[in-house]
Amino acid sequence: MPRLARLGLALALVAPAAAFPGDGLALTPPMGWNSWNKFGCNVSEKLIRGAADALVTTGMKDAGYQYVVIDDCWQVSRDTAGKIVIDAERFPSGMKALADYVHSKGLKFGIYSDAGTKTCAGRPGTKGYEEIDAKTYAEWGVDYLKFDWCSTEGQDTRDAYGRMSRALRSSGRPIVFSLCEWGSTKPWTWAQGIGHLWRATGDIQDCWDCGRGWGGMGVTHIIDIMADLYPYHGPGHWNDPDMLEVGNGGLSLAENRAHFSFWCLFAAPLMAGNDLEAMKPEIHDILTHREVIAVNQDPLGMQGRKVWDDGPREVWMKPLADGSKAVILFNRGTEEGVLSVRWEDVGLFPGGSAVVRDLWAKKDLGPFTGRFETKVGSHDVAMLKITAKF
16 A cells, blocks of 8 residues: 555544444453364363363463353254254253353353354254344353354345344343354444444464465455454454464464454454463463553554555554554564654654554663664564654
């Protein structure tokens, strides 16, 4: 994109988003853990209890992670009354007992279903059973529902998700509703008021710049899709670039850091997807970094956007509630390079003085006039907080 050099345009980028409190749920991006990216269909009561325990013992709960979400493959059939039947071999205590265990840890419990006749793994879907499923989830103590879009031939997304949304609202329990139709019908244009978050992209893959024939995509592809979606985003209605792949082995340490930095700048839902009980210290440090998470959870709720690029060098900015700017200097290239940000590119007064803080280093770098520059490694970021001095 061309350089955004004129101050008027830069200032236009920082107009506050309209608040949308709605039902009071998900006023900041939901944070938690989901089973799919690491474990796929290999879910069980033991796994979910272990994940809940690990969120507490690793300090992730204290860092803001609260939802423990079982993805696909927990359900096997329906009974004669149409009620969903869980896999009793894998979940011998039942979902109510499992939800109670998660709640006993001070966490919230999430589950998965699908708007079609079958889930993406071929398990029973929700089509035609919206009210009974919503009531069942409420009885179990579910706090979060991820709702997929497989086996939906002949259905309209707005209608299908609207039916489930109404059923959840009538269930008597507040349940965060996560739509997952991969951005195929541009849900950012219609889903506000139906769901609290909606997938804006295809499924993430544990890789940097790659793709899969069936539609999965790497981290950089998702970053590029998210770039233009910032107008459709805010408290209670979030663009979702999919769950985190941080710590799953396919990314370098720099790429993991860049991945997490962008999800925080996007004010995206932060759903960890790694093996929490086998987490390496350097991955733990990324996932629990308080200053970077604070950018994600900033109450203004604005999604960051790209404000400058020059080939592999990019500058991204997110306005924060205190008037400062969160900034990412992103090096897509294969070699270390020097990247800079000019104040006018991020909506600050040209030639003015501003304090720059390196968020990952947790260090103030001092006041600078007009611009700041630093070296950034390949596939890495510098993540900054820039505060004007008056």
